[in-house]
Amino acid sequence: MIVRQLQDCQKSDRFIKDPKGNWDSTRMLLKNDNMGFSFHITTIYAGADFMLHYQNHLESVYCISGEGEVETLDDGKKYAITPGTIYILDKNDKHMLRATKDMQMACVFNPPLNGKEVHNEEGAYELDAEEVSD
Numbered sequence: 001m002i003v004r005q006l007q008d009c010q011k012s013d014r015f016i017k018d019p020k021g022n023w024d025s026t027r028m029l030l031k032n033d034n035m036g037f038s039f040h041i042t043t044i045y046a047g048a049d050f051m052l053h054y055q056n057h058l059e060s061v062y063c064i065s066g067e068g069e070v071e072t073l074d075d076g077k078k079y080a081i082t083p084g085t086i087y088i089l090d091k092n093d094k095h096m097l098r099a100t101k102d103m104q105m106a107c108v109f110n111p112p113l114n115g116k117e118v119h120n121e122e123g124a125y126e127l128d129a130e131e132v133s134d
């Protein structure tokens with residue numbers, strides 16, 4: 001069994017800050033744990049309004065706290081995000097993510113992240129990102 005504490009992971013290289021300033025993500029479970037998915041706790045900062053398109057990954061996102069909105073760009077539909085909301089990008093959906101208050105989210109990725117991923121210009125993660133070392 002593997003047991004980790006968020007507070008410990010936040011002090012390690014599992015903690016990744018978005019270079020564009022929209023979010024941070026603590027990657028508590030990664031590809032090298034061999035579970036077939038990764039699990040992260042991420043904060044989307046209040047005022048963030050950015051495009052994402054995970055072309056190489058499926059992602060589920062559960063809102064623990066905060067407030068915002070997700071918009072799917074193919075159909076222009078907008079969905080409120082409040083504590084208890086989960087949105088599931090089962091079609092690699094291109095979307096906008098907006099936060100009106102800091103949002104703490106639990107995210108699951110399939111396939112799992114290596115650890116050091118940040119978004120490319122298309123809002124995707126590459127499959128060959130560097131692994132975290134611990």
Ligand SMILES: CC(=O)NCC[C@H](N)C(=O)O
Nearest residue numbers: 023025040042061105107
């Ligand atoms: C919800 C979302 O996609 N936020 C960006 C960060 C990402 N979830 C991650 O944890 O790497």
